[in-house]
Amino acid sequence: MAISHCSASTKLAWILALLLILVTTTIQVHCQSPPGFISIDCGFTNTSAYNDSITGIQFDPDSRFVEGGLSNKISAEFIAGSDEQQKTLRSFPNGSRNCYTLPSTTGTKYMLRATFTYGNYDGLNKTRDGSLFLFGLHIGVNFWEAVNMTNWDPSSTIWKEIITVAPANSVSVCLINFGSGTPFVSALELRPLQDLMYPFVNTSVSISYFRRIRFGAATDFITRFSLDPYDRFWEGWPFTYPWIPLNTSSRVRRLPGDNTFQVPEGILQGATTLDTNYSFLEISVGVGPNLDAKNLQLLPIFHFAEINSSNPSRRFDIYSNDELLFADFSPSRFQADSMHQNGRFLHNPTATFRLSKTRRSRLPPLINAFELYSLVRMDNLTTDSDDVNYIKEVTKHYNLARINWNGDPCSPREYSWEGLTCDYSKSNQNPRIVAVNLSTSGLKGGLVISFMNMVSLENLDLSHNNLTGAIPDYQIKSLKVLDLSYNQLDGPIPDSILQRSQAGLLDLRFACTVAQFLLF
The missing domain is CATH 2.60.120.260 (Galactose-binding domain-like)
Structure with a gap:
């Protein structure tokens, strides 16, 4: 059995070194972003x-x-x-x-x-x-x-x-x-x-932030990561009499399996209520200049937990403007209750919500947190994913630097890429690219094969460029017009293209020196 003899100074050095490692490790862990951020x-x-x-x-x-x-x-x-x-x-x-x-x-x-x-x-x-x-x-x-x-x-x-x-x-x-x-x-x-979070959000419905508020006493105007692991912004709510902040250090739990909103416990441990001489509190957040109040559709989510340690009952009605949403509600003691109407969007031009004490209640209303979102409809369909991939391969191959060639090629229609024609005729189906016009675009090098994979392509105009080399065997059955005029292409025209042209199925254009092509 070996025994190591260390002086006091050596021991102190080892302790300091260990502490430095621990501190460094803690800092490194703190600085690592969560997965997916x-x-x-x-x-x-x-x-x-x-x-x-x-x-x-x-x-x-x-x-x-x-x-x-x-x-x-x-x-x-x-x-x-x-x-x-x-x-x-x-x-x-x-x-x-x-x-x-x-x-x-x-x-x-x-x-x-x-x-x-x-x-x-x-x-x-x-x-x-x-x-x-x-x-x-x-x-x-x-x-x-x-x-x-x-x-x-x-x-x-x-x-x-x-x-x-x-x-x-x-x-x-x-x-x-x-x-x-x-x-x-x-x-x-x-x-x-x-x-499981925000279950009413799907491929057809998104929700845009309107307000997200934490009540009770808070030192920062904005609470975010790391208290909220999803880095949501929670705004503090200013309070003056008769508004009264409540805070607790006791645990506030969610029901097992309730992952719908995952409000951080640190936020649920704070709340705002009223002096007992008052019977209702009103949350009015205002529409502001960015939104059309007449067409605005809002989805409120109320978060409650009774954190008053005394026993008197607290019951109240919840209104959106003058519409009763929830009657005679009583928050659970030290347990989160999140109230919303199954993703129902409301017409509330003033964005005003009221919590009113019921006759049976001995205490005025209380609220811990509040989320409010506006409806964003996801009605526009994106361009067919294969067409997107192939046209982006073309863009990369020819290093095209067109100003508006970013985002989706076909959707929305008013921002479709210059030089593309898209087919929107089939309802509930992704638009397809049916025509590509890259005439006079400064294209150099060989003809990219990506075009032959675009199964809906009907018209391809690559005229007036500096394309060189042979013509690929573009076996696109949908192709009706292929314009290769005024380039530097050479070699034989592939049989499949020539046969379709001779059969009147393809309008093949190549205005140039005939000697460049061997027509057999």
């Missing part, structure tokens, strides 16, 4: 990622998620005190639609957040010059919401969140130019949710 600092020009100083979440530069746009920094006067992600932004002065593409897992539910801090980056003071400063957001191929920065404090941040289901292995966020100011974005954050 994608965080993008838009306009950030460094090539390496960094960890946010507050949350420890890793943020990446945006160059590999977007094409085009300009990197900018906010004005020096607003740098101090700004969050790291708000110091830079990417603006899009060119094109009607510019899109970020974020990797995702098909069918997975996500929360996506976009933040915008103008910071007078362009020196034009556009948020304060009296003119309309408005641009749009699309989630995939569907309209999400408008971003209205008219008369906005240039140092303040607007954020938009949406809960949606990924339709494919990527999620697109597109900025739409309405002609009322240059679109820009400061940060994008994608957070995976559990499938």
Whole structure:
């Protein structure tokens, strides 16, 4: 048996070294982003990622998620005190639609957040010059919401969140130019949710953040990760008399298997009630300038837990404006109750909700947390996935740098790619690409074979380019017109193409020096 003799100083050195390892390990664990988190600092020009100083979440530069746009920094006067992600932004002065593409897992539910801090980056003071400063957001191929920065404090941040289901292995966020100011974005954050959460969200229905509030006493205006493992923003609710905050250190539990909303326990441990001389509390969050109140459809979710340690009963009715939603409700003691009407969206132009004490109740109403979302319909269908893959192969092969060739090729119709014709005739089916016109596009090299895989393609115009080499055997039965005029192609025309042309099934065009082709 060996015995090691260590001096006191040696022991102290070992202890200090061990503590240093533990601290370093703790810091490294804290700085690791949870699985599936994608965080993008838009306009950030460094090539390496960094960890946010507050949350420890890793943020990446945006160059590999977007094409085009300009990197900018906010004005020096607003740098101090700004969050790291708000110091830079990417603006899009060119094109009607510019899109970020974020990797995702098909069918997975996500929360996506976009933040915008103008910071007078362009020196034009556009948020304060009296003119309309408005641009749009699309989630995939569907309209999400408008971003209205008219008369906005240039140092303040607007954020938009949406809960949606990924339709494919990527999620697109597109900025739409309405002609009322240059679109820009400061940060994008994608957070995976559990499938059971927000069960009314599906491939046809997404929900856009309207308000998400935590009640009770809170030290920070925004509560987020790591208290909320899904990094949702929870706003603090200011209170003055007769509003009274309640807080508890006791456990507040969810029913076993209740994973619908997963409100953090730290938020449910706070609540707001009223002085006992008052009988109702009202939550009025206002519609604001970004939304059309007449057509707005809202989904409220109320979160309750009785955290008063005394025994008197608390019962109240819950109203949306003047419509009774829930009658004679009594929150469970130290257990979460989340109330919503099975995903029913309400017409409530004033976004006002009221909790009214019933006659049987000895205590006024109480509320712990509140979520409010607006309906985003996902009615537009994306382009057939095979067509998307093949046309993107063409784009990559020829290094096409067309301004509006990003986002979905065919959808929505008003933003379809220049030079493409799409077929929308079949209802409830994804649009297909039926014509590609790349005439006079500066194409060089050989003819890409990706076209032959586009089974709905009827018209392919590649004329007036610098294409060289042989003509591939394009066995596309749907193809009716193939224009290869004015290129530098040579070699024999494949039999299948020549036979279809001679049979009148294909209009083959090759205005050029006949000697380039061997017609046999």
